[in-house]
Amino acid sequence: MTDWRLEIEQRVRGEHQRDAPLAPRTAVRIGGPADLLVKPADPDALAELLRAVRELSVPLNVLGGGANTLVADAGVRGVVVRLPPDLAPEAAAGETLVLCAGAPTTRLWIRAHALGLVGIEFVAGIPGTLGGATAMNAGTRIGEMKDVVRRVELATADGAGFVDAAALRFGYRSATLPPGAVVTRVEFSLRRGDVAESERIMQEDRARRRATQPYDRPTFGSTFTNPPGEYAGRLIEAVGLKGHRIGDAVWSPMHANFVSNLGRARAADVLALMNLARGRVRERFGIVLETEVRLVGAFAPGELGELGLVHAA
Ligand code: EPU
Secondary structure (H helix, E strand, C coil): CCCHHHHHHHHCCEEEEEEEECHHHCCCCCCCEEEEEEEECCHHHHHHHHHHHHHHCCCEEECCCCCCEEECCCCEEEEEECCCCCCCCCEEECCEEEEECCCECHHHHHHHHHCCEECCHHHHHCCCEHHHHHHCCCEECCEEHHHCEEEEEEEECCEEEEEEHHHHCCECCECCCCCCCEEEEEEEECEECCHHHHHHHHHHHHHHHHHHCCCCCCCCCECECCCCCCCHHHHHHHCCCCCCEECCEEECCCCCCEEEECCCCCHHHHHHHHHHHHHHHHHHHCCCCCECCEEECCCCHHHHCCHHHHCCC
């Protein structure tokens, strides 16, 4: 058997770490190690990585800022790639801004405001990276990525280029990337406006979230998407699970659609909470809760329970 890790380390310029712990790289601080974590030095190194994993048939996962992500206790087989925040050049012209996928979401409003551009107020409520937020069409009640993303630069083993946002088929907290493609830059279409007013809206949104969402403990944010015309938090509370604890994972007493990690929670504990809530809500209301958190890594089918149906891929 070839030593695929050695081959990738030799071919791909950048930082490599074997058996890299992923828990500290996720917002909820849960999960086992990646066989190989790679931070490519530049776009050519990323292209080489994409060619190498294809040739070697090694699975590849992209880790953004670790928000909205639950990594399996057994970790992630193959390569996990983390893009540096400055992989490629940024650009700004008129009301258009091009930023790197590996940059934190805060970069969007900092750059926009510096240029007198607005329309990005919702991003105050979104953690993680711009690439991750784009790849799932992250959003809040006041807006979502699809409102401002015009084009996306994709890297594949066969080359890189910008595609129209329409190619990503944005939905509610979802987008579809071509298989094996990695978002490397995002082009935003913004508008000139009142930056002070934009800042005020963001402050207000932050204050509201601080009052209603539990950020005193590690969490990945909303666990399930809101079903049409309903709220996952309301439903989980209605079936008596608000504050329910399994191991060190708990449905937050502050917001029932948030799982808090009380210390040493395992992915298995979180999945048990999710399966319990999903089962009870379906029984009582006939509503199937859909998973918003991205499940990454080597979950056993039994461990996923009903959630396996949602994340069969
Ligand atoms: N509710 C309950 N019990 C709870 C929690 C909520 O009854 O324990 C009720 C609230 O009273 C309210 C309704 O459910 O009537 C909605 O709750 P909330 O206003 O807190 O918003 P949300 O729908 O739960 C959504 C996004 C959040 C975003 C907020 C604010 C989804 C799945 N979640 O939450 O996004 O921050 O609106 O814009 O769309 C995320 O996606 O990770 C996220 C945090």
